[in-house]
Amino acid sequence: KGFEPEGVFLNAEGAETTPEEDDDLKHTLMISAICNDAILVEEEGMFSIQGNPTEGALVVAACKAGITRDSMAEEGYEVVRRFPFDSTRKMMSVIVKVPGGDHVLVTKGAPDVILARTLTLRSHGEELPISDETRIHVEDAISDFGKRALRTLAIAYRPVDSADVDLKPEQHEEDFVLLAVHGIMDPPRPEVIDAVAQCWSAGVRTVMITGDHALTAQAIAEEIGIIHSSEDLIITGAELDNTSDDELRALVPHAAVFARVSPEHKLRIVKALQENGEVVAMTGDGVNDAPALRNADIGIAMGIAGTSVAKDSASLILLDDNFSTIVAAVGEGRRIYDNIRKFIRQALTANVAEVSVILFAFLLMGDDPLLPITALMVLWINLVSDGIPALALGVEQPEADIMQRKPRERSESFFADKLGARIILRGLALGWLSYYMFDYSLDRGAPLAYAETLAFTTLIFAQLWHVFDARTFTTIFDKNPFGNKYLLLAVGVSALLSIAVIYLPLGNTVFGTTPLSGKHLLMVISIAALPTFVLSGLKATFGIRFL
Structure with missing residues (x-):
């Protein structure tokens, strides 16, 4: 359960076995423990891993048999050289001095890479030359693990002459004896499936870029919904090496998975997407992700598992390492952008109304026009009757379809979707009504101050009604008028203050x-x-969209 170091080992027949009974199993677990950087930690009875969770799974497996790096050190096993994992070699190796004084290189890494450098297979305690038939059998086993969405790591070793300990990694990492292949279950979080589906409905394409085996990556991508049809491509790093930049640009719109990739591949993929006009967000946690994180439009580093290099290269740091948080951030970003547009719509509609009410007076009242509203009245409208409710639009809840819309184009105008026309038409309507009430009052013999007050009041309340329509990009009838309590409070305060200006002597x-x-x-x-x-x-x- 989790990272608890408890459990049993089963052989091929399903019968329980132990490392004492199976020498190959024992050596597999010993190599898994010592060729590893992860640490198993216990706090208040809870076990967790510091480091890579995949490496952590190997540490836990070894610990279930009582094998740890500390216990091996006590027995006389000493690590004399380390070759850390990198995405080019796709393996990690250490040279161990065993109790008898001999040296052995032990390795874990990508099975296909290690198998290609393997000459010998250890089976039932014997080292046998690996035949073509045996190689195919091992490849089939790796493929079977991959189809079951298991991450695979091969375990291998080779003797090292004491005089050769200081050779370069590439001189050591060849002519392996293949010992075992781990199949590691790393199920996606339950919320990831829903998050990927939300991305799809929002027009955000999720692409998996991984160092895993292609079949493992494909199985996981199908499980979480990244692959939608047989037309979605799975491209490997080896295929990318033989693909030009122009060819990659043509491929990336159809690619769902990139497997067994290097840092250079990740950077090429990001650039190819950008050259196609895509806005690219790249997630990563390792040093090898840094170039792609830095070049993406939005680099997102993991806050828990991420290295300091990845965090420094990223635009954002994901504190909970949860993909669904990114999806929630997309929704929140769209809500904020919508609310800015709603605020601008309300503010500019008020401005058009204020200008047009005076313009109508100059156009329609002949040679001696009168001002329907004074400069101080305009100032009051801007600061109080319009400004306060417009600010409350900033906390408006998201539209119901916010995650069903397609992303907007980079070049899309802020006033797209007829917003500009809507602002002008609504502003002119409000301005005309205010002018009409001003003219109506004068025609019935009202004093100028009374007519100005009538136009002033009309414009104030016309804007207060309009702010409820500015809450949505559809119509006022599609949204609950009581859904934004701050807006209701702002409208109430603005109305009361405006009425006070009309009826109090100071006003x-x-x-x-x-x-x-x-x-x-x-x-x-x-x-x-x-x-x-x-x-x-x-x-x-x-x-009619422009109304």
Whole structure:
């Protein structure tokens, strides 16, 4: 269970066995423990791994048999040289001085790479030359592990002459004796499947780039939903080596998995996607991921398992190492962008209305036009009756379809989807209504101050009604009006403050307003709703996007 070092070993027949009974098993576990950088840690009865979880699985397997690096050191096994894993060699090796004084190179790494350098196979305690038939049998076993979504690591060794200990890694890592192949279960987190599905519906293509065997990568990709059809390509590092940059650009739109890749391959893949106009987010945790992280549009390093080099190269650090958090961040980013557009729509609609109400007066009142609203009234509208509710749009909840939309193009205008036309038309409608109420009042003999107050009040409440439509990119009828409590509070405060400016003596003195009759106030509040509800109704009925 988890990383607890408890369990039993079964042989090929399914019968329980022990390392004491199976010498090959014992040596496999010893190499797995000593050729390893992971550490098994126990805290308050809970076991965890410091280091790579895949390496940690080998440490735990060895620990189940009572084999640890410390116990081997006590028995006289001494590591004299280390060749750390890198993505080019695809293996890790250490030279061990055994109790008798001899030296042995022990290795773990990619099975296909190690098998290609293997001359001998150890079976039932005997070292036998590996025949073509045996090689095919081992390859079939590796493929079977891969099809079962198991990560594979081969275990091998070779004797080293004491005089050759200081040779370079490439001179040591050849002519192996193949001892075993581990199949390691590394199931995806349950939430990953849903997260990948959300990415797909949001138009975000998830591509797996891994050092795993191609069959393992394919099985995992199919399980979590990265591969959707037989047309999705699985491309290996060896194939990339024989692919030009232009050919890679043609392949990446159809590729779902890149397996057995090197750091250079990752960087080429990122660049090929970008050259196709894609916005690329790259995740990684190792030193070898740094070039791709740095060149991606958004480099995302793992906060728990990531190296300091990866974190320094990334734009973001994922604190919980959870892919679903990235998907949640995509949704949150879209919500923030939507809310900025909603705020701008509300603010610019108010500005168009303020300008147009004065423009209508100059165009329609002949040679001696009167100002429907004063400069101080415009200032009040901008700062209070429009500014406060518009700020509340910043905490608006996401649209229902926010993760069903396709990503916008890099070159897409901020005012795309007819937003600019909607701002102008709604602003003109609000401005016209305010001017109409001003002209209506003057025609019935009202004093200029009363007519200005009527236009001022109309414009205020027209904008307060409009802010409920600015909450959505559809229409006011599609969203619960009580869904944003901060907006309701902001509208209430703005309305009360504006009414105070109309009825309190201080407001009358500063802004030049005059108290309205109760009948006129109720009439203005009702009529001010007409532009929003009429235009939204037409939009909902006839699907006119610019309304």
